[in-house]
Amino acid sequence: MSSRKKKKAALYEKLRAATHSNAMNKTSIIVDASKYIGELKNKVDRLKKEIGTSSTPQNSLPAVTVENLEKGFLINVFSGKNCPGLLVSILEAFEELGLDVLDARVSCEDNFQLEAIGGDQNQGHDAQVVKQAVLQAIHNWNEGS
Numbered sequence: 001m002s003s004r005k006k007k008k009a010a011l012y013e014k015l016r017a018a019t020h021s022n023a024m025n026k027t028s029i030i031v032d033a034s035k036y037i038g039e040l041k042n043k044v045d046r047l048k049k050e051i052g053t054s055s056t057p058q059n060s061l062p063a064v065t066v067e068n069l070e071k072g073f074l075i076n077v078f079s080g081k082n083c084p085g086l087l088v089s090i091l092e093a094f095e096e097l098g099l100d101v102l103d104a105r106v107s108c109e110d111n112f113q114l115e116a117i118g119g120d121q122n123q124g125h126d127a128q129v130v131k132q133a134v135l136q137a138i139h140n141w142n143e144g145s
Helices: 003-018 026-054 086-097 127-144
Strands: 063-069 072-079 099-107 112-120
Touching: 003 026, 063 127, 072 086, 072 099, 072 127, 086 099, 086 112, 086 127
Parallel strands: none
Antiparallel strands: 063 072, 072 112, 099 112
């Protein structure tokens, strides 16, 4: 088999693997790839809609997610715009809850992005309580700005 044919065969095999196709001929592989791309586009559209409905369009408040960790929480806050003073409000909420910031990454330049790991001193909070406290801090910040 020539080098060109080997490369072509390898390309089709990679395409077959990436699209989870069981097809053996190249036309069927390409059809499966096209269907897979369509499925991915639908997923992207659905996720865009979910993101759009989870944020309030009238004032586009930051999006908040909180996940439980073994001894604390992973807190993510994101806004597509700069939010002067928001970091202070969120840190005050952490303090009120008794959360220690164990690690954090923050960007406040063109947008606002906070990823923090908070350790729970009281060991009694759940992710929903932490999320509500952060959302309340965002609401209070928004009312004051």
